[in-house]
Amino acid sequence: MNPALVYRRDIDGLRAIAVLPVVLYHLGVAPFSGGFIGVDVFFVISGFLISTIVYREVQAGTFTYARFYERRIRRLFPALAVMLLLTGIVAWFMLLPLDYKLFSEAQGLSVLFLANFHFWNKTDYFNDAVGNIPLLHTWSLSVEEQFYILFPPLLLFLVRRFPARINLILLGLALLSLFGAQRAVSRVPETAFYLVHLRAWELLAGALLATGLLPGHRMQWLRELSALLGLALILGTVFMLDKSAPFPGVSALPAVLGAVLIIHAGQGGQTLTGRLLGTPLLVLVGLISYSLYLWHWPLFVFAGYYKIVPFTPLEQLALFILSCLLGWLSWRFIETPFRGKSDPARRRQFFQWSGVVAGALILVSLPGAITKGAAFRLPENVAEIASVEKETIPFRRPCFGISVEDVDQERNVCTLGAEGAADFLLWGDSHALSLAHGFDLVAREQGQSGRFLARSVCPPVLGSREFRPSDVSCAEFNSAVVRYLDRHPEITHVILVGVWSTYLRRDLESADPGTSFAAGMDRTLAYLERRGIRYTFLEQVPLIEHHVPQVLARLTALERDLEIRPTSQQHEAGVADARRYFDDLAKKHSFARVDLSDVLCDEQYCRVKVDGQPLYRDTNHLSKAGSEYVSPLLQTVIRVPTSEQESR
Structure with a gap:
């Protein structure tokens, strides 16, 4: 045998x-x-x-x-x-x-x-x-x-x-x-x-x-x-x-x-x-x-x-x-x-x-x-909360993540607010997509028009390294955004959106300082200032440890109570490096900063829901309801300064 x-x-x-x-x-x-x-x-x-x-x-x-x-x-x-x-x-x-x-x-x-x-x-x-x-x-x-x-x-x-x-x-x-x-x-x-x-x-x-x-x-x-x-x-x-x-x-x-x-x-x-x-x-x-x-x-x-x-x-x-x-x-x-x-x-x-x-x-x-x-x-309210995870995201299609060729030929570049010549450009990563709906609402109310250019994991910085492998490089996409701005001198305001703390943390992994996030941001600001375009930074939303719609739905279905809100102190600790970075930038450049946590957080906690509706569709992207919730703050972002109104 x-x-x-x-x-x-x-x-x-x-x-x-x-x-x-x-x-x-x-x-x-x-x-x-x-x-x-x-x-x-x-x-x-x-x-x-x-x-x-x-x-x-x-x-x-x-x-x-x-x-x-x-x-x-x-x-x-x-x-x-x-x-x-x-x-x-x-x-x-x-x-x-x-x-x-x-x-x-x-x-x-x-x-x-x-x-x-x-x-x-x-x-x-x-x-x-x-x-x-x-x-x-x-x-x-x-x-x-x-x-x-x-x-x-x-x-x-x-x-x-x-x-x-x-x-x-x-x-x-x-x-x-x-x-x-x-x-x-x-x-x-x-x-x-x-x-x-x-x-x-x-x-x-x-x-x-x-x-x-x-x-x-x-x-x-x-x-x-x-x-x-x-x-x-x-x-x-x-x-x-x-x-x-x-x-x-x-x-x-x-x-x-x-x-x-x-x-x-x-x-x-x-x-x-x-x-x-x-x-x-x-x-x-x-x-x-x-x-x-x-x-x-x-x-x-x-x-x-x-x-x-x-x-x-x-x-x-x-x-x-x-x-x-x-x-x-x-x-x-x-x-x-x-x-x-x-x-x-x-x-x-x-x-x-x-x-x-x-x-x-x-x-x-x-x-x-x-x-x-x-x-x-499941009870209707549980299914409704859970469905936010897969809700239809306004401006995702066909606007989000378009190709360099689309930007250069101005295909699928979506309008925010009223039709007509653009007053502002929303430029950033997937967090810009989460805010596009809110900007669209307030721009319509104010009779303004904007454009939207963004790609996932693609901060609005020029010539930086790639932060995630993709069929379209961020460097090429952002260069196309610059060419778009060159073709549209009527755009006098750019709103920059990103998960800043994440990109700054990844700078530590960059072997070449010339392709770092910080170096890319310096190039972006130099370009905008050379063109005379004013710009506003939106500081990032609080990041949540849990998947908000899923956890809220599970807690509701199982009739459980669990605190999933991050404390304001936790949020501040998470963005401390980004805040110091922007403080240093402010010593050399003139720009506006708008902190979304002013609306989303109080002295103790940062909100994850309002009236039972999740403000996030995952752990870090605002839901449609969340974008609407912060829209009063977004209104202050695109409000035209008095000096510009008089010049018009």
Whole structure:
């Protein structure tokens, strides 16, 4: 018998080493900053174990797709189905419409093992917003099962046509996949993270162990060293990597290599590391690892959805214990009964019942998926508050983020206020977009006309570095704005809007002082003063720690009370550097400054809602209602000075 097929306690222990960092990373336990690499270790283990079985049966001529996929369904589907059903019940009563829509879509696609494609188009795994997505973790199950749709036919073909070159071909495919992942991670990281062809190299690493790429160690000391090094690579990655690193690709290689070294060392005999991994507690965690992986993330998401603020250490401990308990219950009473030997005579019936359950789960996901998150589930006021997140933003289309060519040809340059020759220009980033509606209202009242030119994460400064990769550089866009002003001498007032504290903080990252935000601002002010254009700075709105519409809606739905307003002192501390910067500018230049916090904050707190309506549509952009709320202050911004009125 192939020794690789003998039950190995060390592999169950390795499963524990894979799943525990994932769970602790998702709990936010700081030392486990790279715990997400546990999934990569799982891929290697799965690639080894499944490929060992398939390769043996293909070589023996006993492989059948029916038996292979029955085993996969028995292994994965029952526990997954129960998790999807129970989380669906909780989600129905708890999630806001947008979150429930995303949940429902993922619920249906998880059954079909297509969730990775869904999240590929929807979210960045390392974004804080994923804390509201209970089924995000199903992406990895989808990647694994897609691999096992493609891999058995490939292996069958290679055994029959190129038996002597199997390892060479599989190694070539693995290297090609790794190369593609490394290229993608710097350009389209979500593609590298979620798609099977760029994750295949991790599964193929395990498969290559099963097909005998590496000869066994002949000396015990070499096995010991190999296993110990493997464990060190995995643990080192868990504690040293973090979500800011480009991932996956080469950054996942140490963890993958570590898993390969441990599995390979154990193929030739027992090691000290193997005995450590084979201790009863680690083996138990390894046995329940699949169910633990299934249940921990929805549990954490729902708990966080209710709690809103970060978990305390005691709450983290309680959630960890509860997730392990749920994992054990699922393993004991759902996984284990279905993993017995199959009965070929009843295989068709098993597939039929599996299809019925899958169809039922897809059916129950439809109300949330095909509607706007089944908003009818919630009280009308809750749905209304939550909808602010996706409200139609005035002047977003077609005005916001237009191209350089559009600016130069004056296409889609929107008018604020009355039609006619422009009196002022609103120039800035996405915060200018948030204020465009308010400026439009007050300009109409005063019979004035303005224009609007803005791009996301693009401060109104000339020749600065890029603050976020984009298909249109900020430098090119802002140069086009200057050309626009040159063509329109009737514009005598420019209003500059930006999240100033953020750009100034990022100046510390700039290697070239000439392309810094401050240097760019100096060039902007020099241009405006040379042209004789007066200008006004709008100091930024208070930044909120929480997503305002979501949190207000959740608090309303759950009948909870939580203070989410930042204190005025917190706001002042956050903008202190920006205020000092503008104070220094005022010593050299003459301009107006208008502080939006004069309206949004009182002596104690900064407002996030008025009459139950959110003033923000996220954590930092004013909503339509918020733009209207600050409009009295905006009116003072565009009011024409007496001297100009007389000259007219």
